[in-house]
Amino acid sequence: MDVEHIEIREHLRRHPPFAHLPIERLNTIATAVEIAYFRAGSDILVSNADIHDLHYIRSGTVDIYRRNGALYNRLGEGEIFGQLSLMTGKKVRFPARAVEDSLLYFIPETLFHELFAEDEHFADFVELEDRIRLRKAGVLQSSNNDLKTTRVGKLIKRVPSTVAATDSVQTAAVIMLEKGVGAILVTVNGQADGIHPPIEHHDILGVVTETDLCQKVIAQRLDLHTPVQAVMSDQVVTIDEDQYLFEALLLMLKHHISYLPALRRLRLIGVIDMADIISYESQSSLFVVRNILTQEHLEGLRQLSPDVRASFCRMVNEDANARMVGSAVAMIGRTFKQRLLELGEQRLGAPPVPYCFLALGSMARDEQLMLTDQDNALVLSDDFDPQQHDEYFQALATFVCDGLAELGYSYCKGGVMATNAQWRQPLAVWKQYFTRWINQPKPEALLNSSIFFDLDGVYGDTAMAVELQQLIAQQASQAPHFLGCLAFNAQSRTPPLGFFNQFVVETSGSQRDSLNIKRRGSAPMVDVIRVHALASASLAQNSFLRLDDISAAGFLTAGMTADLRDALEFITMAHIRHQAARLESGQEADNYINPEMLTRFDRRNLKAAFQVLANAQKFLKYRYRPQ
Amino acid sequence: MRKNFSNTVIGRSKTPQPLPDWPERYRRLAAQSRLELLRRFYAHGIVAGDTPLNAVPFVAMDFETTGMHPQIHGIVSIGVVPFSLQRIRCAEARHWLVKPRRPLIDRSVLFHHITHSELECAPDLSDILPDLLAVLAGRVVVVHYRGIERPFLDRSLRTRFDEGISFPVVDTMALEARFHRTRLQRMLRHLIGRRQASIRLASTRTRYGLPQYGAHHALTDALATAELFQAQVAHRFSPDTPIRALWC
Numbered sequence: 001m002d003v004e005h006i007e008i009r010e011h012l013r014r015h016p017p018f019a020h021l022p023i024e025r026l027n028t029i030a031t032a033v034e035i036a037y038f039r040a041g042s043d044i045l046v047s048n049a050d051i052h053d054l055h056y057i058r059s060g061t062v063d064i065y066r067r068n069g070a071l072y073n074r075l076g077e078g079e080i081f082g083q084l085s086l087m088t089g090k091k092v093r094f095p096a097r098a099v100e101d102s103l104l105y106f107i108p109e110t111l112f113h114e115l116f117a118e119d120e121h122f123a124d125f126v127e128l129e130d131r132i133r134l135r136k137a138g139v140l141q142s143s144n145n146d147l148k149t150t151r152v153g154k155l156i157k158r159v160p161s162t163v164a165a166t167d168s169v170q171t172a173a174v175i176m177l178e179k180g181v182g183a184i185l186v187t188v189n190g191q192a193d194g195i196h197p198p199i200e201h202h203d204i205l206g207v208v209t210e211t212d213l214c215q216k217v218i219a220q221r222l223d224l225h226t227p228v229q230a231v232m233s234d235q236v237v238t239i240d241e242d243q244y245l246f247e248a249l250l251l252m253l254k255h256h257i258s259y260l261p262a263l264r265r266l267r268l269i270g271v272i273d274m275a276d277i278i279s280y281e282s283q284s285s286l287f288v289v290r291n292i293l294t295q296e297h298l299e300g301l302r303q304l305s306p307d308v309r310a311s312f313c314r315m316v317n318e319d320a321n322a323r324m325v326g327s328a329v330a331m332i333g334r335t336f337k338q339r340l341l342e343l344g345e346q347r348l349g350a351p352p353v354p355y356c357f358l359a360l361g362s363m364a365r366d367e368q369l370m371l372t373d374q375d376n377a378l379v380l381s382d383d384f385d386p387q388q389h390d391e392y393f394q395a396l397a398t399f400v401c402d403g404l405a406e407l408g409y410s411y412c413k414g415g416v417m418a419t420n421a422q423w424r425q426p427l428a429v430w431k432q433y434f435t436r437w438i439n440q441p442k443p444e445a446l447l448n449s450s451i452f453f454d455l456d457g458v459y460g461d462t463a464m465a466v467e468l469q470q471l472i473a474q475q476a477s478q479a480p481h482f483l484g485c486l487a488f489n490a491q492s493r494t495p496p497l498g499f500f501n502q503f504v505v506e507t508s509g510s511q512r513d514s515l516n517i518k519r520r521g522s523a524p525m526v527d528v529i530r531v532h533a534l535a536s537a538s539l540a541q542n543s544f545l546r547l548d549d550i551s552a553a554g555f556l557t558a559g560m561t562a563d564l565r566d567a568l569e570f571i572t573m574a575h576i577r578h579q580a581a582r583l584e585s586g587q588e589a590d591n592y593i594n595p596e597m598l599t600r601f602d603r604r605n606l607k608a609a610f611q612v613l614a615n616a617q618k619f620l621k622y623r624y625r626p627q
Numbered sequence: 628m629r630k631n632f633s634n635t636v637i638g639r640s641k642t643p644q645p646l647p648d649w650p651e652r653y654r655r656l657a658a659q660s661r662l663e664l665l666r667r668f669y670a671h672g673i674v675a676g677d678t679p680l681n682a683v684p685f686v687a688m689d690f691e692t693t694g695m696h697p698q699i700h701g702i703v704s705i706g707v708v709p710f711s712l713q714r715i716r717c718a719e720a721r722h723w724l725v726k727p728r729r730p731l732i733d734r735s736v737l738f739h740h741i742t743h744s745e746l747e748c749a750p751d752l753s754d755i756l757p758d759l760l761a762v763l764a765g766r767v768v769v770v771h772y773r774g775i776e777r778p779f780l781d782r783s784l785r786t787r788f789d790e791g792i793s794f795p796v797v798d799t800m801a802l803e804a805r806f807h808r809t810r811l812q813r814m815l816r817h818l819i820g821r822r823q824a825s826i827r828l829a830s831t832r833t834r835y836g837l838p839q840y841g842a843h844h845a846l847t848d849a850l851a852t853a854e855l856f857q858a859q860v861a862h863r864f865s866p867d868t869p870i871r872a873l874w875c
Contacts, residue, residue: 005717005720007840007847007850008717011838030717031717031718032717032718033717033718034714034715034716034717034718035710035714035715035717035850035853035854036713036714036715036857037835037837037854037857037858037861038861039858039861039862040836042861058838059836059837059838060836100836101835101836101837101858101861101862102836103836103837103838103854106714
């Protein structure tokens with residue numbers, strides 16, 4: 001081992017994925033490395049060229065491009081590139097160029113493949129980087145109808161801010177900060193607010209972006225009083241309000257910019273940002289909701305099912321997190337209920353006494369995914385008289401539950417539905433139910449009623465639902481025996497990990513080699529969180545919000561809640577991605593994941609998440625005991 | 628070798644000597660040399676002067692010595708790194724400690740972090756010479772400051788075999804001086820009282836955005852020199868520049 005190799009080794013060692021490699025491995029790499037210098041602006045990798053080394057940046061900065069020339073990623077000291085091409089075709093897929101003078105280490109492909117095959121951590125790192133990369137790449141490539149049918153004008157909300165060419169760069173920065181914008185237009189006169197008098201397109205002299213301020217002002221140590229015209233770019237690309245969003249996006253990609261001044265008959269009406277387009281896109285589940293509310297018949301609602309699935313898949317592809325997906329799907333489900341109740345009232349007439357329709361379980365928690373049972377109930381005003389009024393509410397409940405079944409929300413096998421007279425009761429009776437469950441708990445009975453402890457009013461007099469939530473929060477936290485029973489039940493469904501930390505899968509039947517990620521993963525996790533939430537008198541229903549309350553109340557340490565949060569997020573996302581993949585391949589969504597089909601990275605994280613769950617269940621045992 | 632001595636050592640002579648025709652000189656020496664080892668070295672030949680830089684095989688070389696003067700000081704370590712304009716090949720790098728025939732002065736020990744006892748066990752230069760010449764054969768040697776490696780090697784061979792050695796070198800320090808140390812620049816800078824741009828290895832590397840290495844080890848310095856040369860070519864010359872324009 002020579003000293004210059006030590007120099008190389010020690011640098012590698014400070015950066016992932018090399019950081020954890022055994023020293024002998026690092027020595028092998030360090031002695032095999034080749035080195036080359038690239039001047040700023042020179043090409044390092046050109047598209048479709050042969051590639052035989054993993055590229056490691058010893059010093060400098062390298063830009064990675066898409067094939068269409070758009071900037072894709074900027075990498076600095078200690079980062080690697082070229083691994084995707086090495087793993088696939090051995091042809092360069094993402095061209096690379098030095099943006100600063102750069103010194104690169106080349107790690108020969110034979111060594112790269114050895115590391116990839118032998119070292120799990122190294123392989124995970126390399127794979128993960130590429131998956132993020134691929135998914136990023138997919139976001140803008142996926143063809144999307146909204147972008148092709150929505151016009152730019154629709155997204156113009158802000159009145160554009162402008163500065164005069166002679167204004168200082170500091171003035172521009174202050175306005176950008178105040179308005180929360182990343183770019184500001186430069187005009188002859190400049191006007192911080194409004195577009196009166198109108199600004200003609202030829203009045204726009206240029207544009208200053210955050211990047212300009214950073215690269216041309218701060219990096220060059222320019223005086224803050226420098227007039228903006230000294231640093232603005234005078235190539236202003238504009239778009240007409242009648243053009244489509246996808247055209248705006250193409251212009252942005254072509255010119256490497258993220259904003260466009262929008263014109264109406266050659267006059268400035270505003271600025272459209274890439275962020276505007278992206279947030280518009282991600283709201284597409286809202287369009288499904290809007291469509292639900294305008295349907296006049298059950299049949300019309302039923303025809304929206306493909307849209308529901310599509311918006312689900314789209315959210316997954318756009319990298320939405322578990323909470324975003326869960327609440328969007330719950331919102332769609334809730335809207336179906338609301339619309340069915342409206343249609344029911346239209347058919348049956350106005351309700352004889354006020355009522356509140358309850359969502360229970362995952363919908364109440366805003367954690368709904370595809371394929372869920374309908375769990376619901378009716379809370380009626382205390383003026384309710386069964387003889388007089390129940391016929392109406394039974395009919396309404398039947399209409400809604402049948403409708404939901406038509407829409408794909410299957411009937412609850414446990415009978416927790418408003419059609420069941422037991423779950424169609426006045427508020428006073430509901431209060432008795434909860435008081436009895438909390439004060440005279442029996443584990444077996446609680447097993448069936450835990451679903452009622454996640455409740456939310458979706459339609460009607462929702463104040464009644466809030467009253468029940470408050471009652472639960474107050475009484476449950478004072479009832480150690482109840483918490484003990486609930487905690488006991490929460491330990492009943494253990495995560496599918498075997499003695500040697502391997503996955504326990506079904507050994508026969510149609511779900512052979514798979515595990516039920518809902519039954520053995522997310523549901524027990526939610527159970528555990530619910531116990532702590534009730535103990536800390538939290539009013540929240542959503543598991544992530546409950547964790548916030550639990551942490552704030554000091555019932556669990558910040559580290560424990562963080563672990564639970566990560567584990568729930570991971571388990572749920574694995575579930576969500578599995579469902580989206582099935583839907584996209586034309587299959588029905590389900591809850592059965594085959595661990596062998598996961599990437600090594602996901603497999604390991606899933607095991608870790610299950611381990612967190614197992615530990616959390618053990619902790620419950622000590623924390624809460626039936627009295 | 629730390630090259631932080633005064634600028635006068637660089638000595639750009641006012642009347643440039645005609646450069647030797649290196650391939651021709653190699654052919655002549657291959658026939659004339661009395662030493663089998665050197666005859667073989669020269670027989671490898673060397674690229675023609677009009678060879679573009681991107682086709683030249685190079686080797687960066689650095690010596691640690693007990694002092695500045697070949698007549699009274701000796702070599703203690705040698706580092707070589709073969710490279711081309713495209714790649715520096717660390718796998719082929721070599722490093723040797725050698726026992727100087729001159730006594731080691733304590734001050735230089737501090738410099739190199741090489742101790743007397745380490746050198747006591749080191750071989751004599753003549754023992755590693757075949758290996759060293761095998762790496763140098765056919766390659767153009769790149770050094771940072773030409774006043775050390777070639778004169779010291781030449782002197783050491785003369786002491787041992789009564790015959791010196793001759794080969795072309797590219798001096799990255801002299802290349803750097805071309806851009807920062809023209810006579811006019813020197814005069815102007817002197818007039819306005821500005822300091823000279825440093826052409827020491829470390830500060831020169833910084834100018835090209837190259838990382839800092841722990842210095843004073845023959846192999847690290849050889850690697851640093853190879854990287855510097857690649858950077859100089861990228862910024863100041865072109866891959867098509869003939870080697871004739873750089874070697875001496």
